[in-house]
Amino acid sequence: MNRGTESSPLGTEESIKLKKSSSGDSGISIFWFRRDLRLADNAGLYHALKGDHSVLPLFIFDANILEKLAKDDARVTFIYQTLIKIKEAVQKKGSDLLIYYGKPEEIWPKILKAYHVKAVYTNHDYEPYARERDDNMAEFLTSENIAFKTFKDQVIFEKDEILKADKTPYTVFTPFYKQWYAKLNTFYTKAYPTEKYFKNLLKIKALEFPTLKDMGFEKSELEFPKIDYKDKLDHYAKERDFPALDSTTHVGLHLRFGTVSIRQAVRDAIEAKSSVWLSELAWREFYMTILWHFPYSAFDSFKKQYDKIIWRNNEVEFKAWCTGNTGYPIVDAGMRQLNEMGWMHNRIRMVTGSFLSKHLLIDWRWGEAYFASKLLDYEMASNVGGWQWAAGSGNDAAPYFRVFNPELQTKKFDSKFEYIKKWVPEFGTEKYAQPIVEHTFARERVLKAFKDALSS
Missing domain, CATH: 1.10.579.10 (DNA Cyclobutane Dipyrimidine Photolyase, subunit A, domain 3)
Incomplete structure (x- = not known):
């Protein structure tokens, strides 16, 4: 398969009809994985599973993004390997993970043709392309009488949740952090118990999984960091600035793709009494807030x-x-x-x-x-x-x-x-x-x- 064409896991028209019938007359919900590649403590997935319909998980290898990457980009391999684990986990529940490669605006009409979709759930993304994609998706799904429900998942506080008294965004970290920290409590850091509702995953036979080669990519041999930062938090503040020491958390990759929950990371920072690492997690949200309120700063000078x-x-x-x-x-x-x-x-x-x-x-x-x-x-x-x-x-x-x-x-x-x-x-x-x-x-x-x- 040439790179740039979508890989359809649905196959022939006959199999499409079979899959459409499997969704039942009442229809299904779809949970769309993006930057939240985990089953545990996933806000959007939790709300989907508690909804009115059985849930089919979905991931789209977005050609709008991937076509700009090198064919051996290691991040694609990381995503691919993570999806294999998710696929295996939901298969044990009698369900499966629907996977496509292509442009979302071209993929979604195919999905709606194959499945009786009543609602689409996903988590917020804050980058300019993602905001435009989701605005277009909301408009398209609404025109098809399909609910598009999105949730906060990759940050503790987002958008307008941390503002100055005059309702304008902070542009200096220290006062932002003071309010961020003052507002922080167990309500915002509590995990979503998705595992209680896995019974609501759609029961479906195994679906095809396009290979990296199908998508025009090669497997990277780069070694990915493990989620093992807890042991480093005791000496993080003292040793984090010395590059010869392996004293930083290496958790950035996992926060980026959501293989670890930000709520878990914050709870771990609090439990370890690592105020320095907690502030680093807040810096991440500060920059996301800046990008949300000042999207021009992605490409032009903030000043x-x-x-x-x-x-x-x-x-x-x-x-x-x-x-x-x-x-x-x-x-x-x-x-x-x-x-x-x-x-x-x-x-x-x-x-x-x-x-x-x-x-x-x-x-x-x-x-x-x-x-x-x-x-x-x-x-x-x-x-x-x-x-x-x-x-x-x-x-x-x-x-x-x-x-x-x-x-x-x-x-x-x-x-x-x-x-x-x-x-x-x-x-x-x-x-x-x-x-x-x-x-x-x-x-x-x-x-x-x-x-x-x-x-x-």
Whole structure:
């Protein structure tokens, strides 16, 4: 099957009729998995199972997204392997997982032709494409007299739930977090007991499952992090900034695709009394709130005057940064870790981001796009927020005149060069690249460029 065509698990017209009859005269509900790939503690699935109809779970490999990815993108493999586990679990309940590859706007009419659908349940998504997709889906399903019900699942608080007294969104984290924390209680962190209602899954015979090859993808051999962060929370605050230590949670991938519940993560942070990790989880929601209220910031500077900056955008230097050959070892170590693991230590994300946008005067959007293509845990809100923080153009960002000194960052967080030597084995030899730019010169250059733009 060629990439770009949808893979139909329904087969022939005869099998379509059989499946339509299996939904019964009363019809069925469909639960649409997206960024919530788990059966336990899933808000939308819980409400679907408690509804008036039997529930058929669905996942669509969205060609609108996947067609832009490399054929060996590891995130597709992760999703695929996770869906296999979900499929096996619901099959044990006498049901199955309906899976398609294609564009949702083309897939849904086929689903409605095959099944007597009365309601569609799903969970909220906050990124620009997802919002447009769901608005269109709501309009389409309403025109077909089908209810479209969506729920909050990937955050504790969303949209307008944390606002200033004047009902405007916070753009500074500290006051946002104070209200977020003050509002936090067991009501918001309690798990949804979906397992009590699995009997309401639609009883159906096994459905086909398109292969990665059917969809034009190859299996990635990248190793995915396990959900084993609890043991790290006791020393998270003390050790999280040191990249040579394996002291961060690596939970980003699982929060991104919903293989762990945010409610579970917050409960674990509270139980471990890890206030630092709890605040990190709140940062994630802060950036999602910013993206929701200021969707333009996904592509343009939050502080609009920063779009006046004249970037150098030197492609040779950008390639050196991408490949980890800038001659700044802590930067190069981070970029090589990213390229090999699909992950980078958060402290080093800040260092590499600052280096690209300030030392090299390359548009933060170039770096954001590169991270988007590589990070297993890529979330638009956090990635854009982090990049705009580093560049100085974001809300509550580092001031433009703050330029990370890679050498000082190394002395503070990798003084024994353990992290650097792991990822840059030629460090300290003649084979290692010379610095691409001198720090003092780069700092003076970026300060002038930013000052000129912001004063114009």
